Amino acid sequence: MxxxxxxxxxxxxxxxxxxxxxxxxxxxxxxxxxxxxxxxxxxxxxxxxxxxxxxxxxxxxxxxxxxxxxxxxxxxxxxxxxxxxxxxxxxxxxxxxxxxxxxxxxxxxxxxxxxxxxxxxxVSDFKQIEQTAYQNDKLAMLGKISASIAHEIRNPLTSIRGFIQLLRPHLMRLGKDEYARIILTEIDRANDIIYEFLNSSKPSAPQTTIIPVASLLKEVVLLTESEALMKNCEIILQHSEQIPSFISVDVKQIKQVILNLIKNALDAIDGKNDENNNGIIEIGLEQNEKQVNILISDNGAGMDQNTLNHLFNPFFTTKEGGTGLGLSVSYRIIKNHGGSIAVDSQVGIGTQFVITLPIIEMSNT
The missing domain is CATH 3.30.450.20 (PAS domain)
Known part of the structure; x- marks a missing residue:
């Protein structure tokens, strides 16, 4: 017992x-x-x-x-x-x-x-948080480096431009004014390149405007249709006839993001080397009470898991001659708008990007 x-x-x-x-x-x-x-x-x-x-x-x-x-x-x-x-x-x-x-x-x-x-x-959620923090640190560092480089290069370019303008009357008397004009043009082009690089690595604060998402997507499709046709690719815009979704965004910046994703999709389709199937890029909309999803899908070459893990890292690229800044800048722009960007891809099948942005209630504006 x-x-x-x-x-x-x-x-x-x-x-x-x-x-x-x-x-x-x-x-x-x-x-x-x-x-x-x-x-x-x-x-x-x-x-x-x-x-x-x-x-x-x-x-x-x-x-x-x-x-x-x-x-x-x-x-x-x-x-x-x-x-x-x-x-x-x-x-x-x-x-x-x-x-x-x-x-x-x-x-x-x-x-x-x-x-x-x-x-x-x-531990996927923990890895995602860790990756996001790491990504933000790298983008912040990239912005600081870019600003420093731009400052160091712009100063001597400004001095050179000033001296060329002082010398221009002498060059004109020698019949060499064309040389001065070319030098000034090239200096201005170098300044434009620096400005674009600085803006791409450190996007400015959004100058927001309230617009319907559908009209933004229609405009982007019109801008890319001709290039798509040249690459034997069809762009299909799909969205349901529901209450229009309005978003408060910097139109120029969001347009830059969507154009960049479509350009990447065209490159992925072009790199698939599949003569039997035409390229298709589908752009769709999904929404709920608080947010709208912009879906950009393609039937291109797709990406492996290693590429997906580094996709939004600055200077990471799989393209010959690519800068590796496009997607890292897109990531920063969407974050600055209070949204998120995600990607799903399979090698040989295709890729889908999903941009999520908050909806603006027009009755409250």
């Missing part, structure tokens, strides 16, 4: 802890000292896509041979095993087939009495 009383509380404690582990948002799996799977929680079973009952008692080899384990997951399990067991790494990060980030933690040693505890946690 005393044995039953002493066992009962321990059993309750064990059941309580198992219930906690089973309902964690992290995936938990435990292999005992001889390599047999002794415990797996609900979340881990969902991640593996296998019923829990069929996992308990399996070895790692049997787990890999399970008919419901996909080839992709099998490769990831082998990689985790190699990194954590062979290379003795307690922490390992990986990307799944949907592009989400996962942190794998391995716990073993004396404190585990020979057992191996593996936990898997979705």
């Amino acid at each position: 005393e044995e039953m009383q002493s066992f009962h509380p321990n059993h309750l404690v064990r059941t309580k802890y198992e219930n906690i582990l089973e309902n964690l948002d992290s995936g938990i799996i435990l292999f005992d000292s001889v390599g047999v799977l002794a415990f797996v929680n609900v979340q881990m079973a969902k991640l593996l896509g296998v019923p829990r009952k069929s996992l308990i008692g399996s070895t790692l080899t049997q787990l890999l041979r399970h008919p419901q384990i996909t080839r992709f997951k099998r490769k990831k399990i082998i990689r985790i095993y190699r990194e954590t067991i062979f290379h003795r790494k307690r922490f390992h990060e990986l990307l799944d087939e949907c592009g989400r980030s996962w942190l794998i933690t391995m716990t073993y040693g004396d404190q585990m009495e020979g057992d191996f505890l593996i936990s898997v946690k979705d």
Whole structure:
């Protein structure tokens, strides 16, 4: 009787802890000292896509041979095993087939009495926050560098321009006024290039105007239709006939962003080298009570996960001769408008950008 009383509380404690582990948002799996799977929680079973009952008692080899384990997951399990067991790494990060980030933690040693505890946690949101902070830091640094470079180059150019203007009467008497004109023109062109670079790396504060989104998109399509036709590509504008969405934006800046995305889509289609299918760029609108989504989709070459991870970084480009500033500037412009920009892409299938901007309620303006 005393044995039953002493066992009962321990059993309750064990059941309580198992219930906690089973309902964690992290995936938990435990292999005992001889390599047999002794415990797996609900979340881990969902991640593996296998019923829990069929996992308990399996070895790692049997787990890999399970008919419901996909080839992709099998490769990831082998990689985790190699990194954590062979290379003795307690922490390992990986990307799944949907592009989400996962942190794998391995716990073993004396404190585990020979057992191996593996936990898997979705850290995509944390990585996104980290990437956004890193992105903002780089853009701020880029703006400071650009301003410094522009200042250092503009000063000597101003001096050169002044001296050329002083020398121009002498050059005219020598019949060389054309030289002076060319020098002044080239100096002005250099100043324009510096001005554009400074504006692109550090966009000015938006000068906002309230406009309907649909009219902005129609104007952008008209500006790009001829180039699209030259590249055997069709631009399709799709939006439902609902209450018009009004946004308060710097029209010039937002137009710059959309034109840049369409230009990228044209390049992606041009680089696909698929003579059998015509290029298609679809521009659509979705809205709810608070925001509107501008969707720009193409059936171009698409991008791999590594490219997507660096896409909005300043100076990152996959184009020969590209500056790598277009998307980083677009990111900054949309952020300055209180919106967001996201991208989804698959190699060989295409890419979709989604620009989200807040809606203005006309009745309140």
